[in-house]
Amino acid sequence: MSLAFCGTDNNSAAYNVDGGVLNNGCFLDALNVVPHVFLLFITFPILFIGWGSQSSKVHIHHSTWLHFPGHNLRWILTFVLLFVLVCEIAEGIVSDGFSQSLHLHLYMPAALAFMAGVTSIVYYHNIETSNFPKLLSALLIYWVLAFTMKTIKFAKYTEHGIGPRQLRYCITGLLVLLYGLLLAVEINVILGRRYMCFDDPTEVKPPEDLQDLGVRFLQPFVNLLSKSTYWWMNKFITSAHKRPIDLKVIGKLPIAMRALTNYIKLRKEFEDQKLSSIRPVIRPVVCFFTPGLLLGFSVQKLSEFFSCDEIGDEFPSVSAAESEMCLCLLDSLCCCPPRTHTGxxxxxxxxxxxxxxxxxxxxxxxxxxxxxxxxxxxxxxxxxxxxxxxxxxxxxxxxxxxxxxxxxAYASQKPWLLNATIVENVTFEMPMIKSRYNAVIEACSLQPDIDILPQGDQTEVGERGIILSGGQKQRISVARALYQQTNVVxxxxxxxxLDIHLSDHLMQDGILKMLREEKRxxxxxxxxxxxxxxxxxxxxxxxxxxxxxxxxxxxxxxxxxxxxxxxxxxxxxxQEFQTETVTETMTDLERKNLRRAMYSREAAKTEEDEEEEEKEEKKSEDDDNLSQVMRQRATIPWRSCGAYLSSAGPLLLSLLLLSQLLKHSLMVAIDYWLARWTSYVISAKADGSFSHAWYLSVFSVLCCLGIVLCLATSVAVEWTGLAAAKELHHGLLNKIILAPMRLFETTPLGSILNRFSTDTNTIDQHIPTTLECLSRSTLLCVSAMAVISYVTPVFLIALLPLAVTCYFIQKYFRVASRDLQQLEDSTQLPLLSHFSETVEGLPTIRALRYEPRFRHRLLQFTDANNIASLFLTAANRWLEVRMEYIGACVVLVAAVASISSSLYNQLSPGLVGLGLTYALMVSNYMNWMVRNLADMEVQLGAVKRINGLLRTEAENYEGLLSECVPDGWPRHGEIKIQNLSVRYDASLKPVLKNVNVHVSPGQKVGICGRTGSGKSSFSLAFFRMVDMFEGRIVIDNIDISKLPLQTLRSRLSIILQDPILFSGTIRFNLDPEMKATDEMLWEALEIAQLKSVVKTLPGGLDAIVTEGGENFSQGQRQLFCLARAFVRKSSILIMDEATASIDMATVSMQKVVPVALHRVHTILNADLVIVMKRGTILEYDTPQALLDSEDSVFASFVRADK
Structure with missing residues (x-):
């Protein structure tokens, strides 16, 4: 038998090369085999020999977490290439079937190309996981050869007159394009990245805290398809055989029937069942793919949570390796057990x-x-x-x-408060006893603070006591412990x-007097x-x-x-307090932070309330008050909608609008073409001859365009939503970062966090989906009405009353739906807040044995939220029923109009069917249009709230001396304060007045004074966080008001009263910029007396710091902040009451340190002491000079603190 590659019919013309080798199709196909055979012979030794050796340089690391450039594009192009090669194989087999002999050259090269494509996938994956890109040179040669051979073949097809009308010409041209793109990707990796002849890739290992997560994250996704392949197949395979065939479909069988008749009769029904089984198989895969992924993540998180240790009747035992610190503590307690005596x-x-x-x-x-x-x-x-x-x-x-x-009764070091009134925080689930309550308030010296609150002790303290200072929160926490009727505190x-006066008052009246009298x-x-x-x-x-x-x-x-x-x-x-020389009367300036925040918020609320009251009074004078209110509530927030769409940009907005219009117009065109096709078939059957070719070709083109437009519309929607969300989030983040301190004093922290969490999630996840559903349902509804009106113009007469009815229904529903959704949100917020508060205050709750009460309250909040959700669902069903009524009317009117029109005019059967089909879907379209409109109205509230913050005026970060600041400034730390006056806002009174201070380089300055005397404002003035409307601060001969804010704040250091640690490592918390060496970090830790603590931790400087630094004590967290300030090596370090939780022997520094403290005796070693009162400097001298003065206020402070 002759060579089967070119044919088995002994045709000598098949091997004729007189016109040239390249003009012979068989030899040309043989040349196309060469690249694929080359790749197979080159890659198989590398795959099975090189990677099989454990000592090889290209050993595979399955935990590799980096990809080469163009990774995703390469995979997409390779899969498309495999699909086209399959089409080429099929074309060759079909072409060979029409010939009388076997011609392997028609499909064998394509089969080898398919094998080479699969091999290239495996080969590339192994090279990528081993991070050895030089071996990609084999793929580079392969793509060059394959591209060259296919280009020659494509050129010969063109030369021989084979054009786009033939399938092999289109497939070859597409393969030339794919091989060219893959060649370009390979050139970018090897030559563009200089991997072949020059550089080796840098080995980048994953961070230690991501190595295990990387494996767990990658492998489930890589193997997801293979894992989920068979779980659903058995159910749907067996379901096709469980359902019996309906006898009505089979018909009545005769007594005697041949097997062939049974087969012909039953075959159609089995084929119908096979076709009907496709949809149940595909539907779960499509509909439950994304929810399945989310379910997997949720189950994983819940399983991790449920597997955590619980506090049972016995303490859970742990190994010493896991709890070294706890072991040291409790073992010591067992050797020398502490004890307390009753009362x-x-x-x-x-x-x-x-x-x-x-x-x-x-x-x-x-x-x-x-x-x-x-x-x-x-x-x-x-x-x-x-x-x-x-x-x-x-x-x-x-x-x-x-x-x-x-x-x-337990009062923790970090005070924990409920988001409730002061009375509720003090009584804390206990009955209100007025005499006991007043005694506790007096013992904790809370009455002066309550007096300046707008609602007194009925004022809500906000989330985590946001409106209160640290000392006020601490005293309320202690007051709660004193009020509880327990014998152990x-x-x-x-x-x-607390300052020295409040501390002594609490000790004398609260602990020594009240608790001891009760023998607790x-x-x-x-x-x-x-x-x-x-x-x-x-x-x-x-x-x-x-x-x-x-x-x-x-x-x-x-x-x-x-x-x-x-x-x-x-x-x-x-001896008793020197109250004659120390006590000050409570003034408006004292407790300024609380008053300023509360009054500014209440002033804003009062103005809004007054405006609303004026509007309501004006409305009450009108007879149509209810209609005006409904009109305002039913108004769509067009301004917020415009702000959201404008955030996406005009280009994306135009693309979205154009793609939606084209998509739905094309969908109507497809249905219209089917209607015409149906009418043509019905009319052609009467004539006895008809052809489907023209209609089929047009229908195929329309369907292909529809697929492309659907994809384009989905991409446009997601792209628009992403662009708008990104623009709004970046704008919000920039505004918050650049916002003045006034914003954070007048805006609750929970409100700002909600803008970044709940509102951003709404803009990110919900608005794009709702916008796409709203536009789709609206355009579909308009299209349906237009088609019905086109088929039967009489329908336009009934369209107006139906539209009016639908308008009033949607108007009524939107108002109710918006209120119900807001009610659901408002009932969900207390649920989440209560849960968050409960988790944060679990030690206090469990100490008081109040777990059942908080659990019962959580169930009450859950029931309230569920009731709101049920009412919202009932409202949706209400709308659905009424839209079904309108839809039924539309169908009735359309059917009657079609019958009436057919009596006088000849209507196309296909168009009549098209109109009735659209009429049946109108109710569903209108239902979803109204529901999506109501959802969009509620969701645009997030855009409105974010836009409110975007209108906040930012701080001026520019400066006149941006280019003239020396690199080492401030080098000496000389401070000159000249006639400085400071206020928090132009509408408020000054908090510092005509302050004049001169601090020489290297001096330590202590600042003391009563609460509200201006100590914190004095510290904030160095960072220009307050308005310095008069005077100036000069540091090393440079006026700080002329410096850019970023430059100024980066050169100074401050330690606040509330220590701030970030989640991460100790190294990151000490040096976030990663510029300091290990020696510098250990030196700072030694100065802050934390070196021994860090050395005992696993990992040392790389030990993990949990969220908020909760794995360290309050004092240790402040010491870490102190060490962080030392690492920066600033010449000026400001401590604002930062030593409140640090023992007295800690503070020793060698820098210029203006310190604002409550404990006077800790600043006796300072070089200068400043005593402040009501925003002015009362005394300013060395500590010894002030102590020698009999009338000195500082001396009275020291005597009181002893």
Whole structure:
């Protein structure tokens, strides 16, 4: 048998090369085989030999997380290439079928090309995962050869007269294009990136915290299709055989029938069932693909949450490797167990991070137990309890596990408040007893703060007490503990945010007087060593262990060195306060932060309320008040809609509008063409001859255009939504970053967070989808009405009343739907807020045994939200029923109009059917149009709220000396303040007046004064966060008002009262810019007395800091902020009450440090002391000079603090 590649019919012409080798089709096809064979022979040794060796340089790393340039484009082009090659194989097989002999050259090259394409996928994947791009040179050669061979073949087709009318010509041209594109991608990777002859790719490893996540993230997605291939097949394969064939479809069978007749009769029904089974198979895949992915993510997150450890009746045991710090603490407690006595005051003291707060949490069962036990007396459950007390005289007592104890009043170091009124925060689920409430308010010195609030103690404190200062939140938290009728009270550093007067008042009236008179057991964690003489029992801790315990006299005898150290820090005097020289009357300037924030908010609210009241009064004078209100509520927010669309840009907006119009016009054209085709077939059957070729070709073209336009419309919608959301989010972010401090003082933090979370999510996820559905349903409804009117013009008579009816229904529904959606949102917000508050305050809630109350309240919020959701669903059903009524009227009118018109005029059957088909769908279109319009109206509220913030005036970040600032400025740190006056807003009074100060380089400055004296405002003036309308601040001969804000704030350092740590590593928190070396970081940690703490952590500088730094104590977080300031090596460091939670021996610095403090004795070592009162400098001199003056206010402060 002759060679089958060119044919088996012994045709010598097939091997004739007289006209040239390239003019012979068989030889030309043989040449096209060469590139594919080359690739197969080159790649297989590399794949099966090179990668099979463990010692090879190209060993595959399955955790590779980087891709070469053009990765996605390469995959798309390769899959398209494989599809076209399959088409070429099919074309060759079909062409060979028409010949009398076998011609392998018609499809064998395409088959080899398909094998080479699959091989290129595997080869590229292995090279990419190994990050060895030089081996892509084999693919580069292959694409060059394949592109050359296909180009020659395409040119010969053109030369021999083979044109676009033949399929092989189109396939070859498409292959030339694909091979060319793949060649361009390869050239970009190898030559463009200089990988072949010059550079090697840089090996980039994933971050340590992403290595495992990368594997878990990539593999499920890569294998998703293979994993989900078979789970649904069995159900739908078997469902096709379970349903019996309907006898009505089969018909009545005769008694005697041949097998052929049965087969012919039943074949059609089985074929129909096979076709009908396609849709149930495809529908779940299409409809549940995205929800399935979301379900998988949700289940994974919930499983991780449910698998977390829970607090049970016993402490969960953990290994020492997992809880090294906890092991050190509890093992020590077991060796030297602390104890408290009933009705006595126990104080726990120690340095920062020694475990004082952990001891309280361990007693409450909030810590993981490694060893040892925590035992409570049975008296705790009857509210007469003590912790680990010695048995009383008269017999033994029953002891309980900590989870079986009674309630304990607990005030945490970080105050936790409910988003409720001050009264509700103080009483905290307890009955209101007026006398007890007033006594607690007086003991915590809260009455002056309540007096300046607009609604008094009925004022809501906001989320996390946003309107209150740190000291006010701390006192309310302590007041809650005092008000609770429990015999055990835990107070964790309640004086950290209070000045000396408030601290002493709380100690004398709240703890020593109120709690002791009630004979309640008090455990107090404090850094205020001057209160140690009042303690009945003292527990001294060091490095997570109990250093010593006992009375003050016992410790003086057993630990004289420790007692002497305390004595040098206490300077205690047994005399009363020098109230004659210290006490100031409460003025409008005091507690300025609270008053300023509250009054500005209330002023804005009052103006809005007055405007609304004036409008309502004017409306009440009219008879049609209700109609005016309904008219305003039914108005569509066109301005917000315009703002959203304009954010996407005119180009995308025009593209979206054009694609939508073309898409729906084409859909109507397709239906119209089918109607004409149907009419032609009906009329042609009467003549006996007809042809479908013309109609089929036009229909095919319209369908192809429809597919393209549908894709273009989807892309335009998503692109427009993405562009608009991106523009609004970037604008909002820039406005917030550049906004003045006034915005954050007058706007609740929760409102700003909602703009970035809820409103941004609405713009990102919901508005584009709703906009696409609204435009689609509207255009479909208009198209349906237009088609019906075109078919039967009589329908236009009934169109007007139907449109009027639909208008009033949608107007009524939109108002109700918007209110119901707002009601659903308003009931969802308390649910989420309550859940967030509960999680944040779990230690306090569990200490008081209030879990059932908060659980019951959570269920109440859930029920309220569900009721609103049910009413919204009922409203949607209400609209659907009425739209169905209108739709039925439309069908009736269209049918009657069609019948009436057919009596007088000859109507096309196809057009009549088209009109009735559209009439049947009108109700569905109108239903979704109205519902989407109502949803869009509610969702545009997010755009309106964001636009409100976008109109905020930003700070002026430009400066006159932007190019003249030296790199090392400020190098010396000389500060000159000349006639400085500061205010927070042009409408408010000055908070600093005519301040004049001169600070020499290297001096330490201490600033003291009562609450509201202007200390914080003085610190903020250095960063131009307040309005300096008079005077100036000169640092190293440069006026800071002429500097760009970014330059100024980047050269100074500040430590605030509330420490801020970011989620990440310790290294990132110390040096976010990643410019400092490890030696510099360790030096800063050593200065801040944190070096020993960080060294014990796993990873050292790379140890993880949780959100908010919750894995460190309050004092440690402030020390980290102190170390971060040292890393920056600024010549000027400002501390605004930042040592409130740091023990007294911490502050030692070598820089210019203007310090604003409450504790006067901590600034006795300063070079200069500034005493402020009502925004002015009352005293300004060295500490010794002020102490020597008998009339000095600073001297009275020092005497009061002793």
């Amino acid at each position: 006595k005051l126990t104080m726990i003291v120690g340095q920062v991070g020694c475990g004082k707060s952990s001891l309280l949490l361990a007693a409450l069962g909030e810590m993981q137990r490694v060893s040892g036990t925590v035992t409570w007396n049975r008296w705790v459950s009857s509210f007469t309890s003590s912790l680990l007390e010695s048995p009383p005289a008269g017999g033994s007592q029953e002891k309980q596990n900590s989870k079986n104890r009674g309630p304990v 835990f107070l964790d550093d309640p004086f950290s945010a 057991t008090v455990v107090l964690v404090t850094h205020k060593l001057q209160y140690l003489p009042h303690a009945d029992w003292i527990i001294a801790m060091k490095d997570g262990t109990i250093q010593t315990e006992g009375t003050l006299k016992d410790i003086q005898k057993s630990e004289p060195e420790l007692f002497e150290q305390w004595k040098t820090l206490m300077h205690r005097q047994d």
